[in-house]
Amino acid sequence: MNVLDFCGVGDIRTYLNEPFYIDGNICCSNGHILAWRHQNEIGTDDAPSEMKQRVREMMNIDHSKFKPVSFDLPVIEMRKCRVCEGTGKCTRSICEECDGDGEVELCNDYNCYCDECKSCDGDGQIISIGGDLCEECNGSGEVQKDKHIRLKLCDVIIQAKYAKLIHGDGLECFKHDEMLIFKKDGVTGIIVGCRE
Numbered sequence: 001m002n003v004l005d006f007c008g009v010g011d012i013r014t015y016l017n018e019p020f021y022i023d024g025n026i027c028c029s030n031g032h033i034l035a036w037r038h039q040n041e042i043g044t045d046d047a048p049s050e051m052k053q054r055v056r057e058m059m060n061i062d063h064s065k066f067k068p069v070s071f072d073l074p075v076i077e078m079r080k081c082r083v084c085e086g087t088g089k090c091t092r093s094i095c096e097e098c099d100g101d102g103e104v105e106l107c108n109d110y111n112c113y114c115d116e117c118k119s120c121d122g123d124g125q126i127i128s129i130g131g132d133l134c135e136e137c138n139g140s141g142e143v144q145k146d147k148h149i150r151l152k153l154c155d156v157i158i159q160a161k162y163a164k165l166i167h168g169d170g171l172e173c174f175k176h177d178e179m180l181i182f183k184k185d186g187v188t189g190i191i192v193g194c195r196e
C-alpha cells in the first residue's frame with residue numbers, strides 16, 4: 001500500500017493533491033480519506049493550517065482496537081474514460097463564447113433569446129485532450145462502469161474504489177464514529193463511511 005495513492009487528484013483544494021507533513025508523518029488526503037506513514041527523516045511540518053488541528057485529532061487513534069480483516073473485492077468493471085478519451089490527460093478551460101454559463105443570450109429589437117451554447121454543448125467548459133491529469137479517471141484513462149459499488153467492512157459502508165486501495169494481506173481495521181480506521185504495510189488511515 002502506497003500512502004501517496006490517497007492524495008487527491010486535480011482537486012481545486014490544491015493542498016490535497018500533494019502529501020503534507022505533520023509531526024514526523026507523511027500524510028495524504030483527498031477529503032474523504034486520510035492516510036499517513038511515519039517517516040524516519042524529520043520533514044518540515046507543512047500541513048495547511050486550515051486542516052492541521054483536525055488532522056492531528058484524527059490521527060490520535062486507539063491502536064489496541066485493530067483486528068485483522070480480509071474481504072473479497074467486488075468485481076469492478078472498467079470502461080474507457082469519456083472525458084479524456086482514455087488518454088488520462090485533459091485540460092479544462094472556460095468556454096469563451098458563453099463565458100462558462102453554458103447558455104448564450106441574443107437580443108434584437110424585439111426579443112431576447114436564450115439558447116444552449118453550441119461551442120461547449122452547454123457545459124460551460126471546453127475540454128481538450130492532453131495537458132493536465134484527468135480528474136474524472138485520476139489519470140488512469142479508465143473509470144468504473146458502475147460508480148456506486150460499495151461494500152461493508154466492519155459495519156462501515158465504503159466505496160469500492162477505496163476498498164481497492166486497502167485490499168490485501170495484513171489489513172487490520174476497526175469502526176470508529178462511522179469511519180473505517182485501517183492499518184496495513186506501515187500505513188494507517190481513515191475512510192469516511194457512506195450513508196446507507
Ligand SMILES: [Zn+2]
Nearest residue numbers: 081084134137
Ligand atoms: Zn479521464
Ligand SMILES: [Zn+2]
Nearest residue numbers: 095098117120
Ligand atoms: Zn459555451
